[in-house]
Amino acid sequence: MPAPVPYGWRSTVGRLRHVWRTSLQLRTVAITVLFTTVGVTLISGYMSISIATNLYDARKQQVLAEARQATVSAQQLLDSSVTQTGTIDVEAVRQVAQTTISNVTSSQFAIQRTPGQVTPQTMTALSTSGLELSIISSDLRDQVAVDDGQLYSQAVSIPTAEGSDPGIVVGSALEVPTAGQYELYLISNVRDVQETLDFVQQTLVIGSLLLIGTIGLVTYFVVRLAIGPVRLAAETAERLADGQLDQRIPERGEDVIATLARSFNRMADSLQRQITQLADLSRVQQRFVSDVSHELRTPLTTIRLAGDVLYDQRDQFTPTTARTAELLHTQVERFEVMLADLLEMSRYDAGAVELDVEPTNLVRLVEESLEGIRPLADERSSELRLVAPGGYFEADVDARRVRRVLQNLLGNAVDHGEGKPIVVHVDSDADAIAIAVRDYGLGMDEAQLERVFDRFWRADPSRQRTTGGTGLGLAIATEDAQVHGGQLDVWSRPGEGTCFRLTLPRRRGEAIGRSPIDLPPAEPLDGALQPDDAPGDRAAREGER
Template sequence: MTPFSLRRLLLRALRLWRSSLQLRTVAITVLATLFAVTVISGYMAVTIATNLYDSRSVQVLAEARQAASSAQELFDSSVTQTGSIDVETAAIAASRTIGLSTTSSAQYALLRTPGQTTPQVMQDSQSPGFDRTTITAELQAAVSSAGDSVFSQPVAIAAGESREPGIIVGSAIEVPTAGQYELYLVFSVADVQQTLDFVQQTLLIGSLLLVLTIGLVTFVVVRFAIRPVRLAAQTAEKLADGQLEERIPERGQDVVATLARSFNRMADSLQRQITQLADLSRLQQRFVSDVSHELRTPLTTIRLAGDVIYDRRDTFDPTTARTAELLHTQVDRFETMLADLLEMSRFDAGAVVLETEPTNLVRLVEESMEAIRPLAEQKASELRLVAPGGYFEADVDARRIRRILQNLLGNAVDHGEGRPVVVYVDSDADAVAIAVRDYGIGMDADALEQVFERFWRADPSRQRTTGGTGLGLAISTEDAHLHGGVLDVWSEPGEGSCFRLTLPRRAGTALVSSPLELPPIDPVDAVLTEEVADA
């Protein structure tokens, strides 16, 4: 498996772990159970092994003492009236006695303690197959100097090609006229090991079955418990998608049924409120649309009459001429506001259709700047364009983008305090961005939160040349969203404002990032910032 495949597998496992409450619950329960069962089973295995070994050790020591006592009695009774002893005959009899004294198939060795000088010497004897290497120096030293005591230690006994556990027991025996001898008995405890292996195997199998059983029971219980939650989540998603008639089935009288009833009551309440709001919104949209359309006819008549009066204002006295000019200005403003209301009503009704075509946005920006240049000259604001080059062509509705630019440029000139207005255009393979930067009065945090709201104006008392309805930025935002783009803003009091429009180059593609920072970082911008600071 390649590192890439392993990484992808780990990412999938991580996503599954994060998304599945059922998996996390079952996994945590199984791991906790496995830990507890491992500890308990380990404790039981150690306890059983200790008890089995201790029991076997007690039995072995008892047999060893009995064998040593019987051999000692035999040697003592073999002494004749003259104080002599036939050591060879006694040795043979002792071997027979030792074999009869041990109930298990133990091996023995009767060895002379080194360093003795006695009148007689009895030959060492041992059972066939006795391995003298099992007698350690420590054990031999303890036996030779212990008197009547019995010593033992665990050893490994050869059993064919393998080795099995055993216990060696040593004790001292006094042979008349022959001195001290050491009796060693080796007992096999393979039966204890077999019993312990069986117990451990049983504990292992039982523990695994217990963990699997608990895991299965947890899976079933969690699945049963999570099913209502999953059903509630699915129903909530359907409600969020607009399927307001979806409900959770109500069964029984338990907590789950209570949850279903509470959820359904909440859904009923939301459905009623959403229906009321939808009806109210439709009535509002219809009212705005009807009023806007109904106002078209009288407005047209007023426009014609006002134009006639405005064209003849030179023949009127100064007061009447000024009145004609005010009438003409307010009719223009009224007509603009009516057009904006009609546009917003179309947005609200979802009746707006884009007419996209490949458009060079730099050229579109230049045209918009030329259209606003007379107003900029009137305000003594210089218009500058910064377009470093790139993928400037994009699929857009040119009329709507031009409307956004006219609105942003007009606001920049209005609030620019006569300082330069810089328009940045940049792009990459996926997106195109246009930023309009002014160095005027700027906005505070409260104004930034409301700048895109309908009918909101930054400073209603301020004398302004363009706009006035408070719908310009709201319409611009809707136009940007209609293209799949976004309209952002940055502003600081006394440092000016910057609006950035980011659009996808191809219709239907999602935006990931913007080619321009907000505000854009550019040498021209740095120079202008210094000029504003000096001013």
């Protein structure tokens, strides 16, 4: 099991990842430097290998030439040392051979007898003073002992007082009259070649680093020059999006960046004009709705009073007149509801809504709303159920607005529930509270779900409704949820019913995370409160929670 990564490292990596994702300039410079480093490394490596090979080959050819000359000179000396009687003073010849080899080459040398010979005479092995003969490998000696007239070489490490130096050993065979076959080894120190190669490699490394740094610096300034206007355009666009419509990009020069700035500024001018016109039109519309709504209240009040008088005396009229009085009474009530909704929407549009927040027990509020809608539900044979598993039910909300949302959702559930049970779920956690109203009626398709919160829209305008309605209920409910900092969600499927879920923060101003209730919620649990439960009993059980 791998060891856990410390939190500090995770935080640092996260910040670096964020900087990498958000900085185009950093990514461009980093990628350019990366590929430049790879390219320069490959080129420098190739150059270093080529130079090293050439230096080594040149020095090797020089050593081989010296060894060949020394071998020829030594063999000639040995051949000329034979007397007329066929004898040779081996030791005298050895001394002369040493002098001859030293004059031909500057390398160290060694003369070793080839093992396994029986001759009349032998010559004492000879080597340069201080030479470590162990550097001559047995493999090289085996090759030289074949005596095929060729020179054999091998790279070795020559011990020195400071450590070791690179070297080349070249071996050849010598034939000593009356003494048999001997091996001549020339050991050349190539430290000067290594020093030259080290200097070249150091120069290549420094030059490569300077080249990479120069390319990175040039890329930084070029990218900054190119991205600077883009960054300025992005910042200006952000300020425009925040509502600062007077922000513009400075126009300098005649290049493509200047063309971009002019085009952007023309677009911003056009957007500012259109947004200003729309804002003015919206203000006029809001003012018109507000003024009309206020102006209608006075004549509506008069009509309502007259309509109530006629409605109270409908028993004295003929059936046709009585029915007319009932219709007038119903439509005046609907007109009042519509006028109240219009006034509420105008307040939301004008941003003049203020919450009257207080600690509220959501279960009790739902029970009150259920009791208020129960007569209508009984008319439609819809059973009302409450599912409240317990939890942090008290929250800081505007009870009047939450009650209005519940009344709207419950009224829609009664209208579209087809006489099937209507289940209200209430649940919460430490951060949020949620209320879900679930019916098992008609349901809605995808096209209807997209418009369900639109103003003045109804899923089925021709269908007879129990609770009336103006088409503004869900729009106002959405505004009520949002002004609390919450949200109103919906789930629906044709033939399976609909569920609306209201989720609000427990404390005003806090953000909500996951809703305490799934959408749609699970089926009612065993022991869910039934319609015949008395409110007092329910309150007592809630107090036990």
